[in-house]
Amino acid sequence: MQKLSTNFLDTQLPEKQAFAIEVPEDYPKLHTLSIVNGKRGGGKTVCTVNYLKKCRDEKLIDKIWVVTPTYHSNSEIWKICYLEEKDCQQPSITVLREIMAEMEEIKKEWDDYVSEMIIYKEFLKYMADPDHDISEDKLLLFFKEGYNAVPHMDRPNWRFAEEGEEPHPPRFAIVLDDCLNSDVMRKPTAGLVNFCIRHRHVCGGLGASVFMLTQSYCSRGGVDRAIRENTTHLYLFRICDQNQIKKIFEECDLPIEYEEFEEMLKIAHATPFNFLHIDFCPTDPLKKYRNGWNEFLVPASLAAEVQAGITE
Numbered sequence: 676m677q678k679l680s681t682n683f684l685d686t687q688l689p690e691k692q693a694f695a696i697e698v699p700e701d702y703p704k705l706h707t708l709s710i711v712n713g714k715r716g717g718g719k720t721v722c723t724v725n726y727l728k729k730c731r732d733e734k735l736i737d738k739i740w741v742v743t744p745t746y747h748s749n750s751e752i753w754k755i756c757y758l759e760e761k762d763c764q765q766p767s768i769t770v771l772r773e774i775m776a777e778m779e780e781i782k783k784e785w786d787d788y789v790s791e792m793i794i795y796k797e798f799l800k801y802m803a804d805p806d807h808d809i810s811e812d813k814l815l816l817f818f819k820e821g822y823n824a825v826p827h828m829d830r831p832n833w834r835f836a837e838e839g840e841e842p843h844p845p846r847f848a849i850v851l852d853d854c855l856n857s858d859v860m861r862k863p864t865a866g867l868v869n870f871c872i873r874h875r876h877v878c879g880g881l882g883a884s885v886f887m888l889t890q891s892y893c894s895r896g897g898v899d900r901a902i903r904e905n906t907t908h909l910y911l912f913r914i915c916d917q918n919q920i921k922k923i924f925e926e927c928d929l930p931i932e933y934e935e936f937e938e939m940l941k942i943a944h945a946t947p948f949n950f951l952h953i954d955f956c957p958t959d960p961l962k963k964y965r966n967g968w969n970e971f972l973v974p975a976s977l978a979a980e981v982q983a984g985i986t987e
Contacts, residue, residue, distance in 0.1 A: 696735060696846060703908050704956055705735060705846070706875050706884040710903065711950075712892045712923075713912025718948030719888045720752055720852060722910065726968075727756040727848060727886075736848045736884065737835040738781065740774050742766050742859060743852040766857035768865045774849060775870075778878045781845050784834065788842070791831040847883040855889060855897055871902045892923055909953040913944040927953065935974035942966055 696705040703709075711719045730736040739758055746753065746763040753763070764770045836842040851859065851867075859865045875882040891897045903926060914920065924936050943951040943966045951972075952965035960981050964972040 698735060699733070701962070702735070703952075703954060704958070705730075706882045707886075707907050708871055708874055708902070708905055709884070709886045709908040709910065710892070710898060710906050711886060711888045711910040711912070712890075712914070713910075713950065714890055714914055717912040717914075718950070719910070719912055720749055721948065722912075722950060723850060723852075723886050723888060724752050724755045727850075730848070731756055734835075734840070734843075735846060737846045738762075739848045739850065740764060740777075741850045741852060742770050742774075742854060743850070744857065745853045749852075766851070766854040766859040768858040768862050770859050771849075771866050771870050775877065778845075778847055778881070778883065781847075782878050782881055785844055788831055788833050795830055844881055847878070847881065848886065849883055850886045850888065852888040854887075855891065855894070860897065860899075868899050868901050872905055892919055893926070907955050909955070911940065911943070911951040911953070912948075927955075929953070930980065931974045931976045935976060939964055939966070939972050939974065942972065 698705055711723055713719050727736060727739060731739075739756060739762060741753060741758060741763045742765070743749075743763065744765060746760070750760070764773065833842040835845060854860050859867055870877065871885055871887075874885050877883055887898055887902070889898055893900070893903065909923075909927065911923065920937075920940070921933075924933055929936060939951050943949050946967065949967045952967070954963050954965070957963045961973050961977070962971050963977065964974070966972050
């Protein structure tokens with residue numbers, strides 16, 4: 676094929692992806708839109724809870740809401756990731772709006788904290804140098820904030836930062852578990868599809884990670900196709916429906932042979948309650964598929980593509 680070169684435009688890429696949370700090596704990217712698929716009792720909730728616990732421990736997620744009608748029967752499991760009952764909601768038509776309202780309240784707390792820290796640091800500078808030139812308005816502001824004639828004020832506190840930690844903007848996660856055919860998934864006015872598509876941009880750009888735990892990947896009343904097409908991570912637990920397995924393979928447009936896909940499922944499901952994890956935006960093209968959390972699987976066709984340098 677003949678090629679004709681031109682110097683019309685060199686595309687400039689941003690140094691950092693928008694709305695991204697910096698994660699350690701081998702973590703899935705955050706924020707995520709994850710679908711966790713498998714039959715009842717297959718391990719979906721336990722898998723998700725343990726991952727969220729790790730994210731909480733690493734300060735990658737600060738606040739979790741769970742939308743589920745079965746919280747009380749699984750309450751001991753949810754306690755693993757420090758979930759409080761008050762953060763569990765029924766899958767009603769208004770639940771996402773209610774959660775968004777809480778997110779906005781927390782965002783306002785963060786904005787207030789940032790403003791208070793600016794004043795606090797300026798106050799410390801002033802106290803260290805009484806001759807520092809400062810306006811009457813600023814002095815009145817100090818008095819208004821309570822910073823008057825106190826040489827060692829307590830610094831403002833941020834609710835998600837323990838002593839000695841560097842505060843960061845709040846990081847949110849929402850889990851929908853056992854919500855098949857519920858109002859939040861079935862009724863368009865609940866706003867689930869719109870929320871999931873723009874999950875990285877909600878709450879003034881703070882964003883939220885979304886985990887959808889479902890027994891059926893594409894059944895009526897289940898996960899909408901628009902959500903499936905925007906999924907960043909897919910967890911596949913054991914299912915027996917071959918038609919659903921083929922549907923998943925075709926819809927995910929995986930760059931491997933179907934036989935390789937079947938082989939990876941066989942390897943992953945040889946261990947009870949285990950899963951095949953598909954990462955649609957891996958930092959390393961060889962780390963697209965996981966056998967559970969602790970092993971990557973590299974199909975021969977993927978290895979060949981990477982070696983040839985043709986993988987995105």
